[in-house]
Amino acid sequence: MSSLPTLIARGIRTTAAVSPALAGALALRVFFAAGPRMQVRDWDATTHSEARHRRLTVRGIEVVGYEWGAGPRTVLLLHGWRGRASQFAPLVRELVFEGFRVVTFDAPAHGASKGRRTDVRDWVALAEELQTIHGPFAAIVGHSFGALAALAAARSSVPTPTLIAIAGGAGPDAFIDEFVREFRLDRATTEHMKARFRRRFGAEETTTGALSDAAQHPLPAGTSLLVVHDRGDRRMPDADSLRLHATHGERSRLLRTDGFGHTTVLSADATLDAVVAMVTGGLAAVDALGTDTPRSRPAKREPGSKADVRTAA
DSSP states (O other): OOOHHHHHHHHHHHHHHHOHHHHHHHHHHHHTOOOSOOOOOGGGHHHHHTOEEEEEEETTEEEEEEEEOOOSSEEEEEOOTTOOGGGGHHHHHHHHHTTOEEEEEOOTTSTTOOOSOOOHHHHHHHHHHHHHHHOSOSEEEEETHHHHHHHHHHTTTOOOSEEEEESOOSSHHHHHHHHHHHHTOOHHHHHHHHHHHHHHTTOOHHHHHHHHOTTTSOOOTTOEEEEEEETTOSSSOTHHHHHHHHHTGGGEEEEEESSOTTTGGGGOHHHHHHHHHHHHHHHHHHHGGGTSOOOOOSSOOOOOOOEEEEEOO
């Protein structure tokens, strides 16, 4: 029996034989489809239930915000597409243990928040709202699509000295191109889809990169970057993360893991160690990970896997 994504892909390709423009419109609609909503996983439930809730609003949509800890420095976490805040539970425990306040939210149409539609602008707007309440942020951590939002926010209205991009990409083209490969769309349909995407964000083709691509238009000079990506990530291959890392030169570090994929990398020991080191001690602390003695942790951590931390080539 064919899966739902396979049937949808087949429907888009069938439509393309008649009208690539209509197929492109359908493809973009599927690209922005947020459902189904992820449920809170059993091993994240305790941390999720301990959060202090805050009601936020974006475009008239009620959104659920979360807060843990009470330290003087605050870290903002941004989940990915079809994800939710509770996925960060292992990292939340680590950061609270280190004395940080941690804030995040379920984006519209995700988790416990209301709404049926959303896009990256909502992530940025909510980051701005939380910055007004808790900022400035000591660091912003984004996973997958949330990494794209973190890059957009840090280069515009939510400056931060430290940005951590996990399983993400430099710009929206990486996500669109992966969608195109997964659904095996033809060139004409792809062109119509991308044109509609640009119109949706009010950007002409010549300026889309300037507005969105962090490899072409890097983070501010005062922002350090940690890029984390698993070599076996099948949902979002690491090529665009490598490009993002290379662009930022000596102020970027790259952690490449093996065996965790797109989602489990969030709770991998290597990821948690690198993120905590980056947030607490910056690039030098990340560089020193190979010689540091492991510290006692307050939470059960998943079995580790091989990983290496590299500076730009």
